Amino acid sequence: GEDVEQSLFLSVREGDSSVINCTYTDSSSTYLYWYKQEPGAGLQLLTYIFSNMDMKQDQRLTVLLNKKDKHLSLRIADTQTGDSAIYFCAESINGGFKTIFGAGTRLFVKA
Amino acid sequence: GAGVSQSPSNKVTEKGKDVELRCDPISGHTALYWYRQSLGQGLEFLIYFQGNSAPDKSGLPSDRFSAERTGGSVSTLTIQRTQQEDSAVYLCASSLANRNEQFFGPGTRLTVL
Numbered sequence: 001g002e003d004v005e006q007s008l009f010l011s012v013r014e015g016d017s018s019v020i021n022c023t024y025t026d027s028s029s030t031y032l033y034w035y036k037q038e039p040g041a042g043l044q045l046l047t048y049i050f051s052n053m054d055m056k057q058d059q060r061l062t063v064l065l066n067k068k069d070k071h072l073s074l075r076i077a078d079t080q081t082g083d084s085a086i087y088f089c090a091e092s093i094n095g096g097f098k099t100i101f102g103a104g105t106r107l108f109v110k111a
Numbered sequence: 112g113a114g115v116s117q118s119p120s121n122k123v124t125e126k127g128k129d130v131e132l133r134c135d136p137i138s139g140h141t142a143l144y145w146y147r148q149s150l151g152q153g154l155e156f157l158i159y160f161q162g163n164s165a166p167d168k169s170g171l172p173s174d175r176f177s178a179e180r181t182g183g184s185v186s187t188l189t190i191q192r193t194q195q196e197d198s199a200v201y202l203c204a205s206s207l208a209n210r211n212e213q214f215f216g217p218g219t220r221l222t223v224l
Contacts, residue, residue, distance in 0.1 A: 004153070031211050042115075042202070042215040043154075088154065092211075097142060097161055098169075099213065103153035 004102035006089050011108040018076040020105045022089030025070060029091040032065060034074045037086040037104065046074075046087070076107075084109045113137075115216035117203050123222045124193055132188040132219045136205030143186050144206075144213060145178055149199040157201075160186065162208065193223045 006022040024032065033048040049056045049063045049072075056063045062075040076083055086104040093100060116135045124130050136143050145157040156170040160180045171177070175193075180186040190197055200220050204213040 033211070042217050043204075043213075044215070045212045048211050090154075097159055098156060098167060099144070100156060101146070101154035 004089055004091055004100050006087075006102040006105050008103060009106050009108070011110065012079050014079060014081055014109055014111050016079055018074075018079045018083070018107055018109075020074045020076075020087050020089075020107065022072040022074075022102055023070055024072065024089070024091045024100075026091055026093045026100070027067075027070065029093055031092040032063075032072050033088075033090040033092070033099070034061075034063065034072075035088040035090060035101075037088065039085070043088065079107075079109050081109045081111055083107060115203055115205055115214050117201075117216040117219050119219060120217065121220045121222075123224065125224050126195060127192055129189065129191045130193055130221065132190075132201050132221070134186045134188070134203030134205075134216060136184065136186070136203070137214055138184075139207070140205035140214070141183065141208045142206045142213075143180055144204040145186070145188050146202045146204070147172075147199045148202055148218070154202065157188070190221075193221075195223050197221060198223045 003025045012018045034046045035043045036046045037043045060077045064073045086106050088104045089102040118133045141162045144159040146154040158168050158178045160166045175191045178188045200218040202218045204215045206213045
């Protein structure tokens with residue numbers, strides 16, 4: 001069945017890079033996403049990558065996609081305390097509208 | 112409004128009662144989604160609506176759950192005969208047709224005593 005897995009916690013020091021990993025199962029996924037949920041707030045789309053791409057960079061964010069291994073990662077350079085949040089990996093299936101989310105990785109940034 | 116709104120923000124109910132949760136999507140968004148977020152769990156897909164097409168109900172956990180979307184805008188998620196395991200945050204999102212970004216509402220926190 002459809003499944004997205006990611007580790008639940010990650011702790012880094014301010015200024016270091018954070019790497020959040022995700023694996024998914026549906027090989028027909030067209031888009032893969034990273035959403036961010038800050039404390040007490042709703043989810044917001046951080047970035048997404050189309051399945052025919054290997055990498056996407058957007059300022060401090062780098063997304064890497066290994067389609068063969070069905071592995072997606074999000075790297076945050078120069079992590080700041082304001083990056084502390086839950087990061088959700090998600091994949092679109094069935095032509096793009098149905099989206100399956102992972103459990104979320106809680107990122108702790110220590111000053 | 113500027114964003115997706117949901118009401119109520121919090122709902123406490125007794126086991127066995129019915130509840131209705133409301134979602135107002137962003138104006139012009141044809142796709143609307145319902146998810147459930149339980150403590151320590153990811154977002155569980157429940158249902159999505161796209162324009163006038165039949166909704167995808169494949170994520171509804173039981174026949175106690177139903178949703179409708181009237182006039183292609185506002186949606187109501189109904190849970191009948193609530194159980195304690197229904198306690199969760201229910202999130203609504205909307206998007207433009209054929210676009211990638213879903214815009215989420217703040218959620219309704221449901222507590223079943």
